[in-house]
Amino acid sequence: MKAYKNIVVPTDGSVNSKRALEHAVLLATSMQASITLVYVANIVSVISNFDQIPNASGYVTEQVALDMEEEGKGVLEEFSKEIPQDVEVKSVFEVGSPGPAVLSVAKKYEADLIVMGSRGLGPLKGLFMGSVSSYVVTHAPCPVLIVK
Template sequence: MLTYKKILVPYDGSEHAKKALAQAVGIASAGKDAKLFIASVCNMVSAMSNFDQVSIAEGVLTTKLSEDLEEQCKSDLKEAASAMPEGIEHEEIYEVGSPGPVLLNMAEEHGIDLIVMGSRGLGPLKGIFMGSVSSYLVSRAKCPVLIVK
């Protein structure tokens, strides 16, 4: 059986992300000395682009949306970490940026053996991951990518 030592799990709180985390925990527990890297990537640009047609005289709305989104991303990461069973080594990673390139960089930076992610997320306002992010990683990652539905 293949064993993976370093597993990256993008997490945004969606049902698909929760299923992916459960799969990653199962894979890690079946191996020896495996470590999960739970990642939350806060995509501010995508969320703000949904408000292009809203006239914002002051930066208050933009600032409030940014703060809310960042708080939600950090909350999602805490949720994932609290769901980790005892005995599974894990590290939480939080970054702001475009999810595809940021996750790809994380994978390379940490020497990831496997990426386990949900097939879709919660959309640009609340969540981060969409089908396009999983497609991006499948086509560019140097390691295997497991897409969980």
């Protein structure tokens, strides 16, 4: 069996991402690996829902970004508490498109494995898997474990 040293775990606070973290913790504990938690704020998707607000409203955009950052850092902190103290953990907050951002973090931190939920809190776009997990499976440079 391959030894994993760094496991990337994307999270959005959903039940499936919590289940993914449980699996990642088991693997990390047994292989003495570290865990890199990733939260990606997809601000473009959120702001596009405000089609009634003029683009000149910079305050709204700025406030949405601040709220998303606060939410993301809160989720990362909550998930970090679920990881035993003997497992090294890093938390990464990113802004961008979730699939490519997760892969960018995996590359930057030299991930040996990505463990993620099959569906998150976003709209369902895939038949069996969410669009982000499907994207990551298709493009990842390392193995991906999808947790239902």
